[in-house]
Amino acid sequence: MDIKGLDYNTQREKLVMPEYGREIQKMVDLAITLPTKEERNQCAQAIIQQMENKNTQLRTAPDYQQTLWDHLYLMSHKQLDIDWPFDVNEAEKILSKPQPIQHPVQDEQAHMRHYGRLLTKVFETLKTMPEGPERDELVRQTANQMKRDLMAWGHGSIEDEKVTDDLARFTDGVIQLDLQTFRFNAVNMSVENNGNGGKRKKKK
Numbered sequence: 001m002d003i004k005g006l007d008y009n010t011q012r013e014k015l016v017m018p019e020y021g022r023e024i025q026k027m028v029d030l031a032i033t034l035p036t037k038e039e040r041n042q043c044a045q046a047i048i049q050q051m052e053n054k055n056t057q058l059r060t061a062p063d064y065q066q067t068l069w070d071h072l073y074l075m076s077h078k079q080l081d082i083d084w085p086f087d088v089n090e091a092e093k094i095l096s097k098p099q100p101i102q103h104p105v106q107d108e109q110a111h112m113r114h115y116g117r118l119l120t121k122v123f124e125t126l127k128t129m130p131e132g133p134e135r136d137e138l139v140r141q142t143a144n145q146m147k148r149d150l151m152a153w154g155h156g157s158i159e160d161e162k163v164t165d166d167l168a169r170f171t172d173g174v175i176q177l178d179l180q181t182f183r184f185n186a187v188n189m190s191v192e193n194n195g196n197g198g199k200r201k202k203k204k
Helices: 018-033 037-054 056-060 064-075 107-128 133-152 160-170
Strands: none
Touching: 018 037, 018 064, 037 056, 037 064, 056 064, 107 133, 107 160, 133 160
């Protein structure tokens, strides 16, 4: 609702540097319109003093004067023609947002983190590996390791179909185990669930 005579912040231009307030922004806008560079220089110096008083925490930084002039440059939308006492060419970096940090495990692989990075790489290898005894042996070792990993992660008794389904899914359907002929190695669950892979200590 727009009521005549009332001035809402939501109806105003968004501030580039909200920490300095709208009054200082108005001073910057005025400085841009001054006819001579001498007047603009004097006005800029006065604005910097007001900015410093407004944002006193900047004084703790060793390069706070540079920061103030960078802020002034940005608040003027790069339109203030003065003799800048500092190089403000890099000022826009202040407004740039940091790039998001990539997780070491890609999103599509997060659901199989219990298999670890090594098996993730093996899955990729199996996708393009030609059929033959070498691939059959790698499939056998991979399937058995997957079963051990699932047990070590506390999944308890693992059905062979779970490993078979995962192996097919993570190799894009390239590897399809036939449980009628494939046999998993026997797994000692007490050893696998012991954390460090060793046998449990006997009670004295």
